[in-house]
Amino acid sequence: MTDIPKTAETAEDATVLMSRIAGHQDRQAFEVLFAHFAPRVKAYMLKLGTADALADELAQETLLMVWRKAEQFDRAKASPSTWIFTIARNLRIDAFRKISRPELDPNDPALVPDPEEAQDDRMNRLQRARAVREAMKTLNDEQAEAVRLSFFEDLSHSAIAERLDLPLGTVKSRLRLAFARIRDAIGEDLK
Amino acid sequence: MTVQHHIPDETLLSYAAGDLDDATSLVVAVHLALCPACREAIDVASDIGGMMLEDLAPVAMSGDALAHVLARTETAAAGERPVPMTTSQSSSPAASFVFPEPLRSRIGGDLDNVKWRRIGPGVQQFVLPCADGASQARLLKIAGGQGVPEHGHTGEEFTLVLAGGFSDGSLAFARGDVEWADPDVVHRPVADDGDGCVCLAVTSGPLQFFDIIGKIAQRVIGI
Missing domain, CATH: 1.10.1740.10 (RNA polymerase sigma factor, region 2, helix turn helix motif)
Known part of the structure; x- marks a missing residue:
């Protein structure tokens, strides 16, 4: 053993x-x-x-x-x-x-399956998690704060906007840029 | 066919963070079932959550917490496992469901089981039960060539195509595609000729109609 x-x-x-x-x-x-x-x-x-x-x-x-x-x-x-x-x-x-929270069912026959090549090329999940961690360090303070408020304060986009006294569009674009940066960093071409 | 119009990235991120209201979570989850690309994005967004969890300063558990949980693993009843909802209450063969999960569970069946209510010429709807009142989710069935009257929004609107398709200006939307509109968008979606369109529409604020027919419809049907 x-x-x-x-x-x-x-x-x-x-x-x-x-x-x-x-x-x-x-x-x-x-x-x-x-x-x-x-x-x-x-x-x-x-x-x-x-x-x-x-x-x-x-x-x-x-x-x-x-x-x-x-x-x-x-x-x-x-x-x-x-x-x-x-x-x-x-x-x-x-x-x-x-x-209960709406979640997809991976065994649902109606699920559109992942393309074959994506399954083969998929980054090892531990590598990906590490890459995300590294990429998080490259966010600027504003982006990092918007992400933190999303995950740890349970705040909707409009609630974050209110909290930070910012226009809603600014909050959305910070989150969008933060996410794009992370996805770029892990080298995924998602869409 | 590959999905062309996706859930916005910042909404995917908030779904992974657990910030979205019930109706918006539903439209995201149904899109995920139809869009492998957005599933990949969600996996990455969830990694952010995992990383943040890992980095939290631990808070001591109550003294008997582990013993409690271990005791309960003994009684791990198979019955407590989630039972996948598949063919119940639906006449469709498994491979040809129109509605992916978690929509079928929410409705208790597939397209054939929807109790439509006519709300205007060529337009039928079914309002879905939701866990909170923050946003409203409804299924819309629009006859070929029919449109929703031109409208703007007081909040966000997500319209996910489940069957058929619609166009809005120069953009075309087919199964799996999502049209997202915010308060700045004024639009007039029109269902494709032929079989029309079945959509899941989620709105976080009342729509604003600009013509008198739309306004009357709003008063009568409560969109």
């Missing part, structure tokens, strides 16, 4: 832990993953204004979902932190809405 990583600090170790959980229902691997991610998911919930007890509960739910859906992770085309982020985000939204 291979050694279980002691932490989930690197995406590579977190990926190993995920595959241990998916393949072997490995509780020890889960404990390591929990120790790293649950306190960060809780911090995310708190940042978005969730009360402490609920933030704790939603972080628990998120990690429980990680356990239950571990075998879906491989197909998620994402690094572990990205995948866990999307689970946390959806659980938070669903906790406050009566109808």
Whole structure:
């Protein structure tokens, strides 16, 4: 049996832990993953204004979902932190809405499939996550702030505009430029 | 055919961040089902979220949190897994659904199951249930050659083609394409001749009609 990583600090170790959980229902691997991610998911919930007890509960739910859906992770085309982020985000939204967040179903027969070449050329998901991290450093302060407000303050474009006392168009163009810069940097020709 | 008109990048980013209201999230998710290019973009945007999560200063969990979760993994009921909605309540064979997920689940069926309501000459609509009142989502079925009266917007409008197509000025929209309009845009979409068009339209503010017929229609049908 291979050694279980002691932490989930690197995406590579977190990926190993995920595959241990998916393949072997490995509780020890889960404990390591929990120790790293649950306190960060809780911090995310708190940042978005969730009360402490609920933030704790939603972080628990998120990690429980990680356990239950571990075998879906491989197909998620994402690094572990990205995948866990999307689970946390959806659980938070669903906790406050009566109808669950609209998400595509990757198994839907009506889904238009990815082109074959895109699947082959697709950047390794860990490489892509690293490239995104590097690209984020190249954003100017205004772009970085608009992105941060989107992810951590749960603000719509118009709410960001109000917060920063800017025209709506300015906020949109900052977000658009930030996103374009990141996508350029990872060398994707998306459209 | 490849989608030509996409969801704006800043809206994709906000979808990934979890900031969009229910109706706008719905139109984005349905576009994603039909547009591999925007799915790639969403994967990148989600990486931003993953990176930011990774960089957050951890906040200690309650003492018994891990034990609680481990106890619950024991009882991991298969029944709690999401059951994919596929053929239920629909007569269409799987491969020929007109509505992709998550639209079918929201309606409880496919195109054949929509309870249309006539709202004007050649125009029928079905208002979708939404989780919040921030934006409204409706299906529109417009007969060939018919148009929505010229209108502007007090907020954003996304119109996603699900079947048939429409044109607006020199631009043509087919299945998967999205026309996005903001308060500065005044337009008059016209459904293609023949079978017309079925669209998912999401508006974040009331439309503003410029002619008297449009204004009357607005009062009567509540667009």
